[in-house]
Amino acid sequence: MTSDSRSRFLDSITDVVTGRKISLLDWKTANIRYSVLLALFTVGLLVALAYLLALAIEPGAAILYISLALVISLTQSAIAYWYSDKLSLVASGARPATREENRYLVNVTEAVAIGAGVPTPRIFVIDSPAPNAFATGRNPRHGAIAVTKGLMELLDRQELEGVVAHELSHIRNYDILFTSMLAVTVGAIIVLRDIVLRATRYGGRGRRSTERKGGQGQALIMILLVVLLILAPILATILRLAVSRRREFLADATGAYITRNPEGLARALEKLRDYQGERLEVSEGVRHLFFTNPVRRFNASNLLATHPPLEERIDRLRRM
Amino acid sequence: MATIIILALLVAIALFVISTYNRIVTLENRFGNAWSQIDVQLKRRNDLIPNLVETVKGYAAHEKGVFEAVARSRQAMMNASSVSESAEAANMMTAALGRLFAISEAYPELKANENFRVLQEELSGIENKIAYARQFYNDAVLQYNNAIETVPGVILAGPMGKKEQVFLEIPETERQAPKVSFG
Numbered sequence: 001m002t003s004d005s006r007s008r009f010l011d012s013i014t015d016v017v018t019g020r021k022i023s024l025l026d027w028k029t030a031n032i033r034y035s036v037l038l039a040l041f042t043v044g045l046l047v048a049l050a051y052l053l054a055l056a057i058e059p060g061a062a063i064l065y066i067s068l069a070l071v072i073s074l075t076q077s078a079i080a081y082w083y084s085d086k087l088s089l090v091a092s093g094a095r096p097a098t099r100e101e102n103r104y105l106v107n108v109t110e111a112v113a114i115g116a117g118v119p120t121p122r123i124f125v126i127d128s129p130a131p132n133a134f135a136t137g138r139n140p141r142h143g144a145i146a147v148t149k150g151l152m153e154l155l156d157r158q159e160l161e162g163v164v165a166h167e168l169s170h171i172r173n174y175d176i177l178f179t180s181m182l183a184v185t186v187g188a189i190i191v192l193r194d195i196v197l198r199a200t201r202y203g204g205r206g207r208r209s210t211e212r213k214g215g216q217g218q219a220l221i222m223i224l225l226v227v228l229l230i231l232a233p234i235l236a237t238i239l240r241l242a243v244s245r246r247r248e249f250l251a252d253a254t255g256a257y258i259t260r261n262p263e264g265l266a267r268a269l270e271k272l273r274d275y276q277g278e279r280l281e282v283s284e285g286v287r288h289l290f291f292t293n294p295v296r297r298f299n300a301s302n303l304l305a306t307h308p309p310l311e312e313r314i315d316r317l318r319r320m
Numbered sequence: 321m322a323t324i325i326i327l328a329l330l331v332a333i334a335l336f337v338i339s340t341y342n343r344i345v346t347l348e349n350r351f352g353n354a355w356s357q358i359d360v361q362l363k364r365r366n367d368l369i370p371n372l373v374e375t376v377k378g379y380a381a382h383e384k385g386v387f388e389a390v391a392r393s394r395q396a397m398m399n400a401s402s403v404s405e406s407a408e409a410a411n412m413m414t415a416a417l418g419r420l421f422a423i424s425e426a427y428p429e430l431k432a433n434e435n436f437r438v439l440q441e442e443l444s445g446i447e448n449k450i451a452y453a454r455q456f457y458n459d460a461v462l463q464y465n466n467a468i469e470t471v472p473g474v475i476l477a478g479p480m481g482k483k484e485q486v487f488l489e490i491p492e493t494e495r496q497a498p499k500v501s502f503g
Contacts, residue, residue, distance in 0.1 A: 103438065107445025114357055115452030157448075260455065 031174035038181040039077040042188050046073040056221050076184050084180035085136040085144055094124035094146040105152055112164045116258045118172050121145045130280035131272055133291040135167035136176050143171035155268050162255055162265030163291055169254035175247050186236040245308045252313055256320055266317040273310040340472045344482060347467050351460035357453040362410050365446045366397050372439045379430035383423050389416040407488050454488045461485045
């Protein structure tokens with residue numbers, strides 16, 4: 001108990017959203033707790049939906065449906081836990097950095113890791129002129145950071161330190177663990193919706209011809225199922241985006257705390273804001289991982305952006 | 321009944337002593353480890369210096385004052401036997417290297433030398449790591465000092481022979497470490 005409350009004194013930063021002091025230890029613990037809850041939620045949800053589906057289509061085979069859902073959801077969570085870092089690195093075309101070739105990046109990352117008190121993460125380079133970076137890895141011992149060539153060219157040392165510190169904060173605070181678990185939940189819901197929507201089309205046609213009785217109860221289940229399955233992904237997406245934006249602010253604040261230099265990160269964000277060149281092409285699945293949103297969408301509303309507007313992030317850093 | 325109360329009290333005291341003791345030792349190890357991080361970087365820097373001096377001499381042999389300052393601080397570094405001596409020698413070295421790199425600005429051929437560029441990046445990298453390690457060290461010392469000067473740590477600090485630790489000072493010159501950028 002005492003050890004927690006003491007280190008809290010040093011490891012606390014001001015939550016830029018609420019203005020309250022929050023402890024990094026709490027944040028980390030919350031991330032781990034929510035990751036476990038999410039994994040359980042996904043398993044529970046898939047099992048429940050499998051049961052409903054079985055009731056609607058084939059009540060006799062309920063056990064089969066449930067065991068299938070269990071196997072699928074557990075496998076998904078396990079893959080997300082152990083392989084999400086490798087998947088994101090492969091998906092973004094990152095290759096390992098070497099000291100000879102990327103001396104500058106390696107030195108900057110090692111220095112920031114010393115300041116953050118975490119092991120040096122594995123360092124990767126993405127051969128793209130678009131400036132961006134991302135972090136992955138379920139815990140600090142398995143952390144990895146990927147930086148584009150464009151980012152290294154655009155930023156000076158202090159600015160690059162700011163970005164690396166921001167990324168290290170995501171690792172140190174277990175944000176990556178949480179987001180990969182969230183991605184599984186959202187992904188599972190979407191896949192399931194597609195399967196069910198297809199299945200109900202078949203099932204609906206078949207049932208009308210064979211059995212007419214008991215249709216009311218089943219119809220109700222079907223309606224519930226369809227509504228749930230259409231609403232769930234929308235809710236999950238909004239939740240993911242809101243959570244991800246708050247995380248960006250917190251990582252900015254932690255990054256500034258690690259480097260003791262909010263100005264470096266603020267200037268980096270300014271350069272990225274003013275950058276007019278090529279954008280990074282990445283699949284939707286890994287977009288939330290990046291330092292700034294790789295895709296610029298002019299019509300995207302505030303609620304549907306994975307990252308808060310750069311202007312707001314710069315402003316909050318400058319006020320520290 | 322009385323024995324149960326006494327036993328409970330004894331257990332409570334034992335638990336309290338154990339947790340406080342562990343807390344102090346953990347924090348002591350943390351700043352010890354933080355210091356060894358700094359030490360590793362200081363040693364690496366000292367190892368790179370002969371190579372750097374040789375390279376610079378090839379282009380600017382007459383800048384004797386700087387070479388002497390570097391050699392002196394390197395010697396001081398190797399003779400240092402305590403944390404404060406090492407820290408002082410390290411600051412001397414940082415200042416001497418700052419001068420050396422400032423002088424090198426006047427020699428375009430030196431600046432174009434590949435070996436020099438690599439050494440310069442390595443040394444500013446090390447300089448940065450020292451700065452971060454020192455920051456981490458000071459954080460760890462602050463936590464340790466807080467722990468042994470406040471209740472409950474203060475009760476055990478005396479019997480354990482634990483004393484307040486000194487922070488490492490950050491010299492002004494180092495705030496403007498040479499900036500080099502390799503794309």
